[in-house]
Amino acid sequence: xxxxxxxxxxxxxxxxxxxxxxxxxxxxxxxxxxxxxxxxxxxxxxxxxxxxxxxxxxxxxxxxxxxxxxxxxxxxxxxxxxxxxxxxxxxxxxxxxxxxxxxxxxxxxxxxxxxxxxxxxxxxxxxxxxxxxxxxxxxxxxxxxxxxxxxxxxxxxxxxxxxxxxxxxxxxxxxxxxxxxxxxxxxxxxxxxxxxxxxxxxxxxxxxxxxxxxxxxxxxxxxxxxxxxxxxxxxxxxxxxxxxxxxxxxxxxxxxxxxxxxxxxxxxxxxxxxxxxxxxxxxxxxxxxxxxxxxxxxxxxxxxxxxxxxxxxxxxxxxxxxxxxxxxxxxxxxxxxxxxxxxxxxxxxxxxxxxxxxxxxxxxxxxxxxxxxxxxxxx
Numbered sequence: 262x263x264x265x266x267x268x269x270x271x272x273x274x275x276x277x278x279x280x281x282x283x284x285x286x287x288x289x290x291x292x293x294x295x296x297x298x299x300x301x302x303x304x305x306x307x308x309x310x311x312x313x314x315x316x317x318x319x320x321x322x323x324x325x326x327x328x329x330x331x332x333x334x335x336x337x338x339x340x341x342x343x344x345x346x347x348x349x350x351x352x353x354x355x356x357x358x359x360x361x362x363x364x365x366x367x368x369x370x371x372x373x374x375x376x377x378x379x380x381x382x383x384x385x386x387x388x389x390x391x392x393x394x395x396x397x398x399x400x401x402x403x404x405x406x407x408x409x410x411x412x413x414x415x416x417x418x419x420x421x422x423x424x425x426x427x428x429x430x431x432x433x434x435x436x437x438x439x440x441x442x443x444x445x446x447x448x449x450x451x452x453x454x455x456x457x458x459x460x461x462x463x464x465x466x467x468x469x470x471x472x473x474x475x476x477x478x479x480x481x482x483x484x485x486x487x488x489x490x491x492x493x494x495x496x497x498x499x500x501x502x503x504x505x506x507x508x509x510x511x512x513x514x515x516x517x518x519x520x521x522x523x524x525x526x527x528x529x530x531x532x533x534x535x536x537x538x539x540x541x542x543x544x545x546x547x548x549x550x551x552x553x554x555x556x557x558x559x560x561x562x563x564x565x566x567x568x569x570x571x572x573x574x575x576x577x578x579x580x581x582x583x584x585x586x587x588x589x590x591x592x593x594x595x596x597x598x599x600x601x602x603x604x605x606x607x608x609x610x611x612x613x614x615x616x617x618x619x620x621x622x623x624x625x626x627x628x629x630x631x632x633x634x635x636x637x638x639x640x
Contacts, residue, residue, distance in 0.1 A: 322376040323376060326375045327374070329589070333547040333592075334371075335368060353605045366598040367622060378627075381629045381633055383416060383417035386413075405619055405621075409626050409629060520636075522586065523586055527590070527617075527619075528593055529559075536614070540614060541602060542597055543603075547624075548596075550595070552595075557594075585638075589631065599623045600619060
């Protein structure tokens, strides 16, 4: 990548790293007692009688099952919503509106090897988060996840109050260098210092794209080609940034955080080139487990995330803080068919394909199946 090449805003998140992380922070101004298992079963039984599609799932199976190892199975039932029934789908994710014709990519469902992943149920989800707050902290893919959740809730939730900032916030402090009065696209990052825009709201409730030239203390950088400056790779930067953000949550004395869920990296699927050299994603079916690359850089980022989450958990347990994972990387590595590709409707960037974000409706909806299941285990 050229030294100081400025990237279009969309593709700042379209590089390898894509998503830094998403934190889901559940807390209540007046902390509620945890949901008892008996209450949970009563709620599930009430909402899902024996003849429902939910029947056969057992809460003990979910507790002991690795939800994130499995395969995509044919599913004629499809999604809970359509691109016309949900009014909040952003135009860039509404793939059918922009001419996508194939619909087979909608009829697949994630099946863990050792259990059944329950379908998202708006009523159950709203019951879990009643009296609490849910924060999505991350980049445009985290926003994509939130938009999916809003659509899945749209038939049950008559009023949803949400704050969607137009610009992202960083979980570590960064300052863009200004050269001759103009933005340079080069950022100085202070990995030991969390971003105040996020941290000041944490007791009451980040992201920085690591896809452009970043300069760190001690003469280190990422994506640079500067003499006497060490380019130490984005993995090291990610590890340091995660550590700073998760440590801040652990140190926050005024944060009544029930659980922090960290979503692992969401993979991009550019083929036959990169985002700016004709890369595309025009597959129409999922891949199998044996077809995905578990030695890729993206899988390496996922492994790094898992290490930092475990470290945070070790320290958090001493303070009553809990960290859990939405490990979506493996499942989404199998879904090169789920991106908007050319069907994202950006008239200013014709010829570029979006192989980073996810069509709505589409595979990203499974993230909310995962979210509900993990909340059940953490409840």
